[in-house]
Amino acid sequence: MRRQFSSYAIGALSLAALAFVPAQAADNAAIKEKAAVCSGCHGENGISQTENIPSLAGQPDQFIQWQLVFFRAGSRKNDQMQPIVEEITNEDIRNLGAYFSQLTPPKGPEDSDPDLSKKGAQVSAGRRCASCHTDSFAGTKGVARLAGQREEYLVKTLRDYKAGQRVGGGVAAMADVAYHMSDEEITAVSHYLSHLK
Amino acid sequence: MKFHRSVFQSVLALAAVAFLAGTSAGNAQQQDKNRALKKYESGTKEFWTHPPDDWFLGDETEAQKGLAPPSGPPTGASDAELANIVKKIKLPAGFKIEVYASGVLAARQMAWGDKGTLFVGSFGLGNVYAIKDNNGKKEVKTVLKGLNMPTGLAFKDGALYVIAVDKLIRYDNAEANLDKLGDGKVVYDDMPSYAAHGWKYIAVDKEGWFFLPFGPPFNVGIPPTSVSQIRRVDPKTGNAEIWALGVRNSVGGDVDPRTGKLWFTENARDWISDDLPSDKLNMINRIGEHFGYPYCHQGNLPDDKFAMGHKCSEFTPPVLNLGAHVAPLGMKFYTGNQFPADYKNNILIAEHGSWNRHKYQGARIVRVIVGPDGKNPKQEIFASGWLEGDQGYLGRPNDILLDKDGSILVADDWAGAIYRISYSKK
Numbered sequence: 001m002r003r004q005f006s007s008y009a010i011g012a013l014s015l016a017a018l019a020f021v022p023a024q025a026a027d028n029a030a031i032k033e034k035a036a037v038c039s040g041c042h043g044e045n046g047i048s049q050t051e052n053i054p055s056l057a058g059q060p061d062q063f064i065q066w067q068l069v070f071f072r073a074g075s076r077k078n079d080q081m082q083p084i085v086e087e088i089t090n091e092d093i094r095n096l097g098a099y100f101s102q103l104t105p106p107k108g109p110e111d112s113d114p115d116l117s118k119k120g121a122q123v124s125a126g127r128r129c130a131s132c133h134t135d136s137f138a139g140t141k142g143v144a145r146l147a148g149q150r151e152e153y154l155v156k157t158l159r160d161y162k163a164g165q166r167v168g169g170g171v172a173a174m175a176d177v178a179y180h181m182s183d184e185e186i187t188a189v190s191h192y193l194s195h196l197k
Numbered sequence: 198m199k200f201h202r203s204v205f206q207s208v209l210a211l212a213a214v215a216f217l218a219g220t221s222a223g224n225a226q227q228q229d230k231n232r233a234l235k236k237y238e239s240g241t242k243e244f245w246t247h248p249p250d251d252w253f254l255g256d257e258t259e260a261q262k263g264l265a266p267p268s269g270p271p272t273g274a275s276d277a278e279l280a281n282i283v284k285k286i287k288l289p290a291g292f293k294i295e296v297y298a299s300g301v302l303a304a305r306q307m308a309w310g311d312k313g314t315l316f317v318g319s320f321g322l323g324n325v326y327a328i329k330d331n332n333g334k335k336e337v338k339t340v341l342k343g344l345n346m347p348t349g350l351a352f353k354d355g356a357l358y359v360i361a362v363d364k365l366i367r368y369d370n371a372e373a374n375l376d377k378l379g380d381g382k383v384v385y386d387d388m389p390s391y392a393a394h395g396w397k398y399i400a401v402d403k404e405g406w407f408f409l410p411f412g413p414p415f416n417v418g419i420p421p422t423s424v425s426q427i428r429r430v431d432p433k434t435g436n437a438e439i440w441a442l443g444v445r446n447s448v449g450g451d452v453d454p455r456t457g458k459l460w461f462t463e464n465a466r467d468w469i470s471d472d473l474p475s476d477k478l479n480m481i482n483r484i485g486e487h488f489g490y491p492y493c494h495q496g497n498l499p500d501d502k503f504a505m506g507h508k509c510s511e512f513t514p515p516v517l518n519l520g521a522h523v524a525p526l527g528m529k530f531y532t533g534n535q536f537p538a539d540y541k542n543n544i545l546i547a548e549h550g551s552w553n554r555h556k557y558q559g560a561r562i563v564r565v566i567v568g569p570d571g572k573n574p575k576q577e578i579f580a581s582g583w584l585e586g587d588q589g590y591l592g593r594p595n596d597i598l599l600d601k602d603g604s605i606l607v608a609d610d611w612a613g614a615i616y617r618i619s620y621s622k623k
Contacts, residue, residue, distance in 0.1 A: 065271035069302065074343040075323040090272035090300065097271075142268040167392070 031095045038096070041080065046103040054153045058105025062141045065097035076166065105138070106148040108195040120192025123185045127177055129193075137196055151194035158186045261468050266552035267590065273302050273613020274592070282591045282612060286582040291537075294580065294618045297606055298328050298335040302613040305348040306398055306527060307598040307606060308357075310372045315598075316340075316357055318350045320396065320610055325350065325359055327375050328615070340375050341368075346392060348448065351399040351407060358432060360409060362395040363388040367432065385435045389414070389424065398527065400450040403457050406431050408440065410447035410461070417466040417491050417503060425490055427461065427481070443487035443512060444479075449527040449596070455542060455569040458482065460516070462525035462546060465494050467553040474498050475518035476525050478546065480571045486513040516571040522551035523559030527596030527608070535603025536620045540564070545579060547594040547607060556587045562594055562607065562618075580607075580618060 035046075038056065043049050046057030056064065070076035071085040072093075111117055124130065132143045139145035146154065160166040161178035178186075274282060279296045286294045303319040304326070310316060315328040325341035341347065341359065349360040357371035357378070365385040368378045389395065394412025401407055407430045413420040427441040427450075440459070450461030459481045465474040474494035489496070489512035491503040496514035499507065519525050528546040543566050550560030561581035567574035583592040593611035600606055604619035 062268055062271060066268075069271045069322065073302075073322040073324055073339075075321060077343075090275070093272050142271075 028095070031099050034092065035096060035099050037084065038100075046100050047106045048150055048153075051150075052153055052156055053150070054157075055106045055149060056100040057103035058138070058148075059100055059145050060139045060141055060143065061097040061101035063097075063139055063144050064100050065093050066142050068093045068096065105145060108148045108197050111195045113191060116188055117192045117195055120188035120190070123181075123189040124192060127181065127185075127189070129189070132173070137193060146193040147196035149194055151190050154190035154193055155186055158190065162186070258468065258470060260470065261553065264553050264555070267588065269590070269593070269611040270613075271302075273300065273611075275299075279612060279614055282583070283616065285591065286580055286616075288580050288618065291623060292580075292618055292620050294616050297615040297617040298337055299612075299614045300337050301326055301328070301608070301615055303610045304595075304608040304613060304615060305610055306350055306596045307608050307615070308350050308352045308399075309598065310352050310357070311355065312372045314372050314375070315606070315615070316350055316352060316371075317608060317615065318347045318359065320346060320348055323347060325357075329375075338375060340378055346396045348396040349398040349409075351401050353401060353405060353432065358384075358399065358407070360397045360399055360407075362392060362397070363390040365407070365409070365430065365432065384432050385430050385437065387435075387437065394424075394446045396448065398448045398450060400452055400459060400461070402429070402452045402459065405433075408450055408452075408459050408461070410444065410450070412444075412446040412448075413490075416468060417500065419491065419503065427459070438484070440484055441479075441481050441486055441488060443490045443492070445490040449525060449547070451529050451544070453480075453542075453569060454530055454532050458569075460528070460530075460544065462519075462528055463488065463490075463515075464524055465521070466491070466500075467522075470521075471554045471556070472521045475515075475521050476523050477515035478517040478519055478525065478528075478544070478565060478574070479513070480516050482513070482571075487511070488513050488515075516567060517565060517574040517576060519546070519548070519563065519576065520558060522554040522557075523561075524549035524551065525559075525563075526594075529597045529599060529605070531599070531605075533599050533603030533605075539566075543567075545597050545605065547597050549593050549595045550584065550590060557584055557590070560584045560590055560593050562597065583609075583611075 041050055041053050042056050046055060048055045067076060068085055068088060071078060071081045072088055130137065133146050134140050137145065137147035157166065158178050158181060161174045162181060164175060167175050276299050279299055283294050283296055288294060301317055302324070303322045305318040305320055308316045313330065317326040317328065319325065323342060323344045323346070324339050325344065325347050327338050327340045329336045344359065344361040347359045347361040351358045355370050357368040359366045363386055364383050366381040367384050368381040371378060388411065391414050393414035395414070397409050399407050399409065409428050409430055411424040411426050411428065413425045425442065425444055426439050427444055427447065428437045429440040430437040444463055445466060446464040447461050450459055452459055461479050463477045463479055465476050477495065479488055489509065491500055492507035493499050493504065493509040493512050495518050497509050499509060525546045526549045528544055531540045531543050531545055543564050546563050546565065548559035548561050548563060551557040560583040562579045563576050564579040565574055565576045583590060583594065585591050590611050592609040592614070594607050595610050596608040598606045600617070604617050607616040607618060609616065
């Protein structure tokens with residue numbers, strides 16, 4: 001996979017000038033081909049069918065880019081992602097951000113437990129999640145989309161923050177919020193957010 | 198001002214916004230005034246790893262609500278974009294700016310190795326870079342990874358020193374070992390581990406001791422023990438002394454070549470208004486001086502809530518108020534010979550620029566003309582043009598370093614670049 005990325009690096013260089021025109025860059029066949037590497041785990045069209053692997057479709061452009069930069073720098077650690085991103089270029093990162101941010105985001109499944117969702121909505125209000133993640137939980141700029149994300153991945157992420165295994169890129173906003181959340185709260189808010197449509 | 202910039206930084210401040218958003222709109226400030234002062238259990242071990250989440254409360258006015266730090270381009274500016282940026286920078290006549298190195302993502306404090314390696318710290322990325330000149334082409338190599346906000350660094354006796362929030366780490370014989378710096382040796386670690394205002398800067402004094410700033414982990418409040426101060430640390434022994442008190446978020450300073458005294462920049466509290474309070478340039482005349490935080494801002498503005506009967510006259514006033522939300526960070530005395538003679542011993546300050554202001558200001562380099570006593574300072578804009586529109590940036594200068602030839606280098610953590618500014622008589 002590493003080699004695959006490097007071989008595209010040259011092509012990506014010629015796209016550098018277009019990198020700030022995401023729509024054009026993302027349409028490029030080479031980018032789609034590169035993004036195909038991601039679909040093995042993150043699913044077709046950026047919608048994950050795999051436990052503990054997040055959907056990427058409709059995540060904010062900058063959020064995708066920051067996470068790739070963090071993985072590459074080693075400030076976000078993940079055994080699967082690390083070998084893939086090790087030699088990824090800045091142009092690749094810009095183009096992948098543009099590509100995934102333009103895919104249609106996943107829709108939450110039918111809610112099997114509306115009472116739990118109600119509780120989760122209260123947790124979300126109490127913890128002021130929407131202040132950064134926006135009222136629709138679609139995220140913005142460097143802040144992730146939560147609406148429709150896989151439920152067990154949200155649980156895992158909050159637990160990782162709570163345990164200090166993920167810091168959110170340097171400054172500890174999520175770590176500080178999650179540290180004070182109970183398991184019950186994590187379960188409820190993850191259920192609520194994953195079922196948003 | 199200032200939790201400051203970049204996404205990581207912004208995440209923190211976004212948290213501030215988050216917690217604020219919960220207070221009921223119209224009378225939030227009134228409620229804040231009536232609320233009893235918070236009490237923090239700073240005597241527990243847990244406190245130092247997990248400050249309470251309400252520490253990020255901003256006490257914001259209604260008008261300031263909703264302001265949040267901007268999120269920069271994660272991969273910096275491309276070479277094509279940088280070529281356009283430098284064209285927009287305004288300088289006094291005879292000065293020239295060029296790109297020295299690109300791809301230095303989140304670049305922060307810079308320091309020279311003895312053999313000409315330029316070391317550069319970074320913000321949330323956790324990288325330390327080494328930049329070498331390879332026949333005029335600058336090679337940027339990431340030599341350390343995965344550190345905790347290694348914003349500050351220094352080079353002394355062949356060793357690279359990196360300050361990563363709560364660890365001062367020494368890497369011996371660094372320039373000969375750029376490919377394998379190893380884990381280094383922690384020489385000082387008596388520091389809180391939380392990230393909020395925990396990123397630091399190193400100013401080396403004439404005896405080889407390091408001045409390190411300790412910011413409070415919040416916008417404004419009664420600082421817990423051991424922060425809101427500047428310490429002087431001996432990197433040889435790990436001994437340390439408290440050099441100044443009442444300091445909010447300082448991320449820049451330099452020792453006056455004339456007197457040996459520390460001058461430092463300080464970011465004032467946020468959320469009062471677009472124009473209050475001013476950020477500061479300070480000078481430590483005597484050990485143990487108190488610079489006012491949180492009781493008094495900008496030398497003459499008692500804090501609404503935290504003055505608690507203190508008067509501004511009790512504290513050391515700033516040498517100069519630099520302006521509200523300009524975010525002064527790295528600074529250097531100009532000791533070179535290339536610039537015109539009247540620049541000698543002037544102070545050049547890199548201003549990172551606003552986030553807690555409706556119309557950003559800063560994102561420039563200012564020149565302060567002042568004698569060793571700090572009296573009658575004058576400031577003027579030296580380099581500007583990194584602002585775009587009301588709330589946009591092309592770049593954000595945050596540190597300055599002199600080069601051997603008397604030109605200066607400028608670190609920009611938004612564009613991920615180092616610039617060179619030089620002067621030549623026509």
